[in-house]
Structures are given as structure tokens and as C-alpha cells.
Amino acid sequence: MPPATRSTFARLAATFCLAASAVLAGAPAANAEPQLDAFIRSFKPTALKAGVSSATYDRAFRNVSYDSEAIEKFGRQLEFKLSIANYVDTQVSDTRISRGQDALKQYGPVLNRIERQYGVDKYSVLAVWGMETNYGATMGGHNVIAAISTLACCAHRRNDFYRKELLAALKILEAGHVTPENMIGSWAGAMGQTQFMPTNFNPYAADGDGDGKRDIWNSVPDALASTANFLRKHGWQPGQSWGREAPGGNFKPAGPNGPTFATTANYRVIKRYNNADSYALAVAHLSDRIKGAGPFVTPWPNHSPPLDEAGRFELQTHLARLGYDVGEPDGKIGPATRQAITDWQKKQGLSPDGYASVSLLRKMKTSR
Incomplete structure (x- = not known):
């Protein structure tokens, strides 16, 4: 095939793939609002049967509209994947390390108290906070009810998953933990400073500031205590690190020529927060860097370093x-x-x- 023809074919193929992705992601925009409205009406009996009052339900959906960004990102969430080397470099940046060390100074007494109470390393708690929302700076900006109901209604897969999350979110509103307007999260419905899905709120959210509430949106102590509680209840071993870089370790994410790590059970607990080695290693490394450790000793193979x-x-x-x-x-x-x-x-x-x-x-x- 001549070069010009190959170029034209590539452009047409890319255009077709993007169009197909848009269709597969969910309902076309023209049909979205009526479809969402119908879903909201049909889901109400399920919510009422689960103990959500009619008043709470109606208030939750007041002014809610189709979240097109949630559908768009849902449709392409697996499209771009960084290598584990690129991911760790990107996430464990100098800025994120520095901000974590500043947060350690600002919330030191809170973190020390949480570490004593839950037995979870304070640096790991900080690192999860940093990874999830850049220490509270980027909580997502989506109305959680709008995002989850859009996905429950109109995404092309995992609708049952998002219906369960929607019901859990409505129960959080019913209990008065937050108002619908302040229930802010990611496009996928992960909420607050450390990005809890609604179904994780009731079993793991904790009152870290002693005011009798569990406010993972506005209370840093609550958010950090909730993360520590989640990790502890998933098996965190007090007094044990996540692991370390070590020749002859049990974990070689980039193969035999890259860095090797000896991991503990706590590394696997971090994966309960997000079941990806790239995420868990980034949290682990960020926790060490906040503590004052340096970069990995062994370089990643065939890896272009990040820009200064x-x-x-x-x-x-x-x-x-x-x-x-x-x-x-x-x-x-x-x-x-x-x-x-x-x-x-x-x-x-x-x-x-x-x-x-x-x-x-x-x-x-x-x-x-």
C-alpha cells in the first residue's frame, strides 16, 4: 500500500474507532436525557423499599442531568495505559512528594493519632490521599448522584454495579452525612478526599475529628481515618512496611532487568484500595519518598525518564x-x-x- 494511502486509511480507521467508542460508551446524546428521566422514575420504588424516603429521593435528583463526561470517560477508561514505569514516574512526582511532606507537617498530630488508633503507617495513609486527590485538591467535581445514575442508566456495561452504588449513595444522603449538592466525586462516583465508592462508606468511613459525623469531603481527619480504617479492616499488619527494593525479591514488575521488590502482606492490602500493581507500587513508593527515601536504585529497563x-x-x-x-x-x-x-x-x-x-x-x- 503506498504511503499516502496508508496515511488516509489510518485516519479513516482512527475516525471509525472513535465513533464506535462513542456509541459503545452509552446512550447517544440525543436520547440521553429522556432515558435518564425514565430511569430515575423507575428506580424510585427500589430506593423506597430500601429505606430511602421519598423526600430524600426527590431532593437527590432535583436538577440532576445527564453526565456526558462520565459516559465519555467510562467508554475510554481502558484506552490509554501507562507502563508501570511511566505510571510511577508520573504519579510520584517531585511536586506530589513535596506536598505530601507539607501535609505531614500540617496534619502531623492527626496522623500520629490515626496511626496509634488503627495501626496503619501514617506515610501510607498520606500517600493514598496524595494519589487519590492530590491531598484534597482534585476531588473530581462531579455530582455523585448525577454521575452514578447516568452510568447506571446509560453505560453499555456494569449497570448493576452502578445501581448498587446509587442505592448506597442515596442511603448516605438519607442518613444525613452530606447534602446532595456537596456529594462531590469523580466521574465514576468515587467520593471525597480519599475517593470512597458509596458502598465502601458505611463499612469503612470513620469519624476522625470526634464530631460524631463521617465527612470525607470536608474533614481531613475523617478522610484520613477512613482510609486507615479501610486498610486495617482489609488486613494491614501494624509495624510492618509494604516492602522494599531488594535483589532477589518476589516482585519484578518490569521483568528481570528492572527493579525487584520484596513485598509484604501490606502491599497486597494497598491493592484492595485499587487492584493494580502500578497503583500499589506508586502508593508504596510515594510513602517512602514522603518519609525521606530516595528513588529506586535500579533503573527501569528501556524507559525514557520523565522531564525535569x-x-x-x-x-x-x-x-x-x-x-x-x-x-x-x-x-x-x-x-x-x-x-x-x-x-x-x-x-x-x-x-x-x-x-x-x-x-x-x-x-x-x-x-x-
């Missing part, structure tokens, strides 16, 4: 010149910059992982 601050600034400047909306270049890789990187990688026919690496900047500078 000057490189990130240069990357953003290049993206802005190419017409991508990254805001004012500031050397910080946020959602807008990652999306711009992903879009540029797609255009170039590269793996769209959104990772700001040395090799990416080199390719961008030499591409036409």
Missing part, C-alpha cells in the same frame, strides 16, 4: 505553539497538558499514553 521542570516548561511551550490548549506554561503537568500530549501522540501515530518524557520532547522537537 525546565523540560516540562519547554514541552508546554511547544504544545502551545502547535495550537494545543495547555494554558500558560508553568512546568507542571496537569490534566490539560496530559490531554494535549495524548492528542499530539495520536496525531503522530504514537502510543497515546500522555507521558511527559525526555524522548517525547525530543520527538516533538524534530517532528514536522
Whole structure:
């Protein structure tokens, strides 16, 4: 096939895949609102039977509309996958380490009390907080009832899962823990500062500040205590670390030529929060870095290192010149910059992982 024909074919294939993804993600936009309205009416008897009052139900859905972003992200949630090396580099950034150390100073007494009460290492609790919402800075901004009801109604799979989460969310409202307007979370319905799904709230949310409430949205002590309680009830072993980098360890996430780790049962407990080795290793490494440890000794094989601050600034400047909306270049890789990187990688026919690496900047500078 001639190069020009291959290029045209690739563009057509990409367009078709994007269109197919949009259809598979959920209800088309034209039919979305009526479908959601019908679902809200049909789900009410189930909620009332489970103990949710009619008044709570009606208030929960007042002004709720179809969450198109939830459907869009649900449809592509498995589309871009960072390698474990890229993921750890991206998540355990200098900024996140520094903010974790600042949070340790600010909430030291709270964290010490939580560590004594639950037996969970305070650095691990901090690291989960940092990973989930960047220490409370990015809780998601979605109305949880709108996001979950949209997914329960209109996503192309896992509807039963989201119906259970919706019912749990309504019970949280019925109990008065939070108002519908303040029940903020991610597009998938993970709530508050440490991103609890609604079904995890009742068994694991804890009162960390002693006011008799469990407010994982506005109370940092409640959010941190809830995380510690979750980890403890899933088998955290007090006085034991997650593990360490060690030759001859039992965990080789990048194969025999990469770093090797000797992990403990607590590493597996971290995976109960998010069942992915990339996530668990990032939490574990972030906890160590907040504590003052250095980077891994053994480098990742065939891995392009992340950009330093000057490189990130240069990357953003290049993206802005190419017409991508990254805001004012500031050397910080946020959602807008990652999306711009992903879009540029797609255009170039590269793996769209959104990772700001040395090799990416080199390719961008030499591409036409």
C-alpha cells in the first residue's frame, strides 16, 4: 500500500474507532436525557423499599442531568495505559512528594493519632490521599448522584454495579452525612478526599475529628481515618512496611532487568484500595519518598525518564505553539497538558499514553 494511502486509511480507521467508542460508551446524546428521566422514575420504588424516603429521593435528583463526561470517560477508561514505569514516574512526582511532606507537617498530630488508633503507617495513609486527590485538591467535581445514575442508566456495561452504588449513595444522603449538592466525586462516583465508592462508606468511613459525623469531603481527619480504617479492616499488619527494593525479591514488575521488590502482606492490602500493581507500587513508593527515601536504585529497563521542570516548561511551550490548549506554561503537568500530549501522540501515530518524557520532547522537537 503506498504511503499516502496508508496515511488516509489510518485516519479513516482512527475516525471509525472513535465513533464506535462513542456509541459503545452509552446512550447517544440525543436520547440521553429522556432515558435518564425514565430511569430515575423507575428506580424510585427500589430506593423506597430500601429505606430511602421519598423526600430524600426527590431532593437527590432535583436538577440532576445527564453526565456526558462520565459516559465519555467510562467508554475510554481502558484506552490509554501507562507502563508501570511511566505510571510511577508520573504519579510520584517531585511536586506530589513535596506536598505530601507539607501535609505531614500540617496534619502531623492527626496522623500520629490515626496511626496509634488503627495501626496503619501514617506515610501510607498520606500517600493514598496524595494519589487519590492530590491531598484534597482534585476531588473530581462531579455530582455523585448525577454521575452514578447516568452510568447506571446509560453505560453499555456494569449497570448493576452502578445501581448498587446509587442505592448506597442515596442511603448516605438519607442518613444525613452530606447534602446532595456537596456529594462531590469523580466521574465514576468515587467520593471525597480519599475517593470512597458509596458502598465502601458505611463499612469503612470513620469519624476522625470526634464530631460524631463521617465527612470525607470536608474533614481531613475523617478522610484520613477512613482510609486507615479501610486498610486495617482489609488486613494491614501494624509495624510492618509494604516492602522494599531488594535483589532477589518476589516482585519484578518490569521483568528481570528492572527493579525487584520484596513485598509484604501490606502491599497486597494497598491493592484492595485499587487492584493494580502500578497503583500499589506508586502508593508504596510515594510513602517512602514522603518519609525521606530516595528513588529506586535500579533503573527501569528501556524507559525514557520523565522531564525535569525546565523540560516540562519547554514541552508546554511547544504544545502551545502547535495550537494545543495547555494554558500558560508553568512546568507542571496537569490534566490539560496530559490531554494535549495524548492528542499530539495520536496525531503522530504514537502510543497515546500522555507521558511527559525526555524522548517525547525530543520527538516533538524534530517532528514536522
